[in-house]
Amino acid sequence: MDYKVTAMNRNYTHILFSLFLSFLLLGCATPQKNILETNESQLKLRSIQSRVFDINDKNRLLRTIIATMQDLGFVIDKADETLGSVSGTKRSGYTLRMTVSVRPKGDKQMVVRSNAQYNLITVEDPEIYQEFFSALSKALFLDAQHIE
């Protein structure tokens, strides 16, 4: 009888000890890894969401982005010329939120990046972003080039 109890206790100690160890390992591994992690899919998403335009007039580019978003049915929520960003929401039964930001690339070009969220889903479909960039490129009378 006594023997059985000690055996069981020993078993439990083993399990508890290994659980404790695995928690320690988990604690070490995940959070730090996530902070600066860049995986392939994130790089791919960035290239899906970005285009380069031959323009250096930030004000004109931002104003054209605002006009394009309005053509697409967005209400503008925020705009900041210093930061170079515009956010808007389209409501059509669903809620589509989008932030578009611009930054200079060299002296003669600017990179436009947009990211959209449909209800609670992040939009990752390249064709959907392509529609936005082709509307923007028509409004700017400029070609949208893919980022290298």
Next chain:
Amino acid sequence: MVKRRHLGLSIVSTFLVFLCACQATVPKDVLKLPPQSLEVRQRETRIFETKDEKKLLSAGAALLQDLGYQLDESEVSLGVIVASRDRDVKSAGEIIGSVIIAALFGVYTPVSRNQKVLASFVTRPLDEKRIAVRVTFQHMVWDTSNKLIKNEIIDDPKIYQEFFEKLSKAVFLEAHGL
């Protein structure tokens, strides 16, 4: 016979599951220029013969305030003003209807309760002498059970017409269509 019915039911339910799965994805055309975009642009835009963009923006802000809106955001260098208004939209007729339905059928039907209207007012110089003003209104309506029952752009041309009439009176300028 019974088996066949079961088969039918399972096919239908499989399709329903598929349909649900489809709804969770993003529709392809959410960022596509709609065919009626030109018509919408005409409804929401007027052109003013002036080069004073700041005057138009401050008149727009004052008009929105007159109409009971709160200003949420503004960026003068980009010609943007963002405003919103919350309203109680309970209507006596709707409430009476709900009470009658509750009395007759014992079913509670929620009625519209709150409305939030969002407006963006954007100016854009077209050339040295003309500035385009585009205003867009959207509204959201919640019912008494706090469910969002309306979430869309306001497309009544009269509302836009009236807004621009008031704006042109405020700036002493004639508003031209596109």
